[in-house]
Amino acid sequence: MLKINLKISAIFLVVLYVIMVGFFYNFYQHLVIKDAKQEVVNILNTTKTIRNYVENIQKPVIYNLEKEGKLYKDFFDPRILSSTYIVKTIHQMYSDSLKMEHHIPYKYKLAATNPRNPQNRADKFEKKILEKFRKNKIKEFSTILKEKGKNYFFVAVPTERNKPSCMRCHSTPDVAPKELIKRYGDKAGFYEKVGDLRAIISLKVPISHIVSSHIKDFLITIFIALVVFIIFFIFLYIIYKKNLKLQARKDLLLLNQNKLASMGEMIGNIAHQWKQPLAQLSFILVNIELNSSRGKLTESKLKEKISEANAQIAFMSNTIDDFRNFFSSGKPQEEYAIKDVVILTEQLLSATLEKNKIELSIDIKNNFYLVGYPNEIVQAFVNIINNAKDALLEREIQNPQILIKTFVKNSNKIVTIQDNAEGINIEPIDKIFEPYFTTKFSNSGTGIGLYMTKMIVEKNNAGKISVKNLHTGALFTIIF
Numbered sequence: 395m396l397k398i399n400l401k402i403s404a405i406f407l408v409v410l411y412v413i414m415v416g417f418f419y420n421f422y423q424h425l426v427i428k429d430a431k432q433e434v435v436n437i438l439n440t441t442k443t444i445r446n447y448v449e450n451i452q453k454p455v456i457y458n459l460e461k462e463g464k465l466y467k468d469f470f471d472p473r474i475l476s477s478t479y480i481v482k483t484i485h486q487m488y489s490d491s492l493k494m495e496h497h498i499p500y501k502y503k504l505a506a507t508n509p510r511n512p513q514n515r516a517d518k519f520e521k522k523i524l525e526k527f528r529k530n531k532i533k534e535f536s537t538i539l540k541e542k543g544k545n546y547f548f549v550a551v552p553t554e555r556n557k558p559s560c561m562r563c564h565s566t567p568d569v570a571p572k573e574l575i576k577r578y579g580d581k582a583g584f585y586e587k588v589g590d591l592r593a594i595i596s597l598k599v600p601i602s603h604i605v606s607s608h609i610k611d612f613l614i615t616i617f618i619a620l621v622v623f624i625i626f627f628i629f630l631y632i633i634y635k636k637n638l639k640l641q642a643r644k645d646l647l648l649l650n651q652n653k654l655a656s657m658g659e660m661i662g663n664i665a666h667q668w669k670q671p672l673a674q675l676s677f678i679l680v681n682i683e684l685n686s687s688r689g690k691l692t693e694s695k696l697k698e699k700i701s702e703a704n705a706q707i708a709f710m711s712n713t714i715d716d717f718r719n720f721f722s723s724g725k726p727q728e729e730y731a732i733k734d735v736v737i738l739t740e741q742l743l744s745a746t747l748e749k750n751k752i753e754l755s756i757d758i759k760n761n762f763y764l765v766g767y768p769n770e771i772v773q774a775f776v777n778i779i780n781n782a783k784d785a786l787l788e789r790e791i792q793n794p795q796i797l798i799k800t801f802v803k804n805s806n807k808i809v810t811i812q813d814n815a816e817g818i819n820i821e822p823i824d825k826i827f828e829p830y831f832t833t834k835f836s837n838s839g840t841g842i843g844l845y846m847t848k849m850i851v852e853k854n855n856a857g858k859i860s861v862k863n864l865h866t867g868a869l870f871t872i873i874f
């Protein structure tokens with residue numbers, strides 16, 4: 395039978411669930427970062443392409459117009475001549491449209507060490523990356539950043555290196571268009587060389603936003619997991635309840651089996667107790683018959699014999715009464731004296747014990763009262779004493795003895811049963827209380843005696859049973 399510990403299962407499921415939630419959280423975060431990275435790389439590539447377009451196609455057209463005199467020489471308008479400006483504006487527009495469609499908003503920056511527009515100045519971190527790109531140490535850069543307590547996903551790619559066409563605006567101020575100088579001054583963004591790497595394009599995407607954009611998927615997943623876990627737990631609970639029922643039925647069966655065994659024991663005892671009076675009765679009858687055949691049966695003699703017979707019958711009837719209690723079951727709880735229970739136990743077993751020359755001593759130091767099922771307690775004592783008897787006989791102990799003590803200690807009501815059968819060599823000793831544990835050969839022991847005893851004492855009669863070895867033998871202690 396599948397044994398289930400409901401509490402441990404519940405704790406296990408909760409821990410598993412928490413681990414799963416953590417796992418899914420990580421999973422979605424990774425998934426989203428992966429998506430974001432792809433998206434960011436696409437944006438960066440588009441950016442590069444636009445810059446290329448401006449440098450390689452748009453600018454030559456405008457310079458040509460100037461050359462042909464269709465445009466004046468000092469014309470400068472960043473809207474068509476600054477790739478940085480153009481890209482930035484396109485980005486702003488794109489980012490705004492993304493935001494409107496509830497996509498992930500991102501932060502675009504062109505980071506340069508010698509920027510024309512101070513907004514584009516590279517910070518320490520960006521400068522470091524730019525240096526690495528300049529020295530061709532890396533081709534692409536991405537990482538997770540923490541800024542003002544918030545996590546960002548950061549990607550950087552280099553811009554195109556300076557071309558001759560860039561030199562008009564980025565070499566010396568004297569060749570630059572006057573309108574450009576007027577707009578930005580003659581300091582920033584000059585003295586660049588062809589082949590130099592001016593800047594990196596960086597994109598920063600806040601991760602918390604990323605996760606929240608996938609939060610719905612995440613919530614649905616953990617909700618489904620929760621439902622699965624709950625169903626699983628209900629399933630376990632049903633099995634657990636079924637097990638409990640089965641266990642209860644099994645225990646009842648064992649109880650009855652054990653009772654039957656005890657009943658067999660008692661019938662043996664009754665038979666033993668009755669042998670003597672039956673023999674007496676038969677003797678009385680023979681005597682009456684003899685006297686009658688000899689014509690010596692006077693009325694007074696007959697009366698005498700009848701009263702003798704009645705005395706024997708009364709004794710037999712009393713014996714039956716003593717035992718009868720034990721057979722009745724389903725009685726309500728009652729108050730009883732421990733002494734009565736011990737005496738009844740003794741009566742039940744005296745015949746067998748006498749036959750085997752086992753001395754049973756009883757020491758009632760305190761006769762306390764208990765509320766419960768006295769018959770069951772008798773059954774428990776019988777089981778313990780029978781085991782002691784078995785051990786004493788099996789080990790052929792000289793002077794075999796069993797001692798029952800009852801006393802009160804620290805307001806605990808205690809019964810001890812000890813023997814001198816040299817003890818129980820089972821490790822751990824509590825194993826003897828397990829069902830079907832026996833060291834006796836098949837037929838002579840089923841191994842349910844002490845299991846039943848423990849059930850009777852602990853489940854039905856609010857007691858506690860324990861066992862230990864003394865150097866002479868086993869000591870069972872029952873505390874009520």
Ligand SMILES: Nc1ncnc2c1ncn2[C@@H]1O[C@H](COP(=O)(O)OP(=O)(O)OP(=O)(O)O)[C@@H](O)[C@H]1O
Nearest residue numbers: 781782785826832833834839840841842843844868
């Ligand atoms: N007083 C004792 N001295 C030595 N061993 C004992 C004593 N009491 C119990 N045992 C050991 O504990 C085992 C379990 O006892 P239990 O009464 O449960 O089963 P059993 O006597 O073997 O079988 P059953 O009582 O069902 O006929 C015994 O087989 C025996 O080995």
Ligand SMILES: [Mg+2]
Nearest residue numbers: 777781843844
């Ligand atoms: Mg037994």
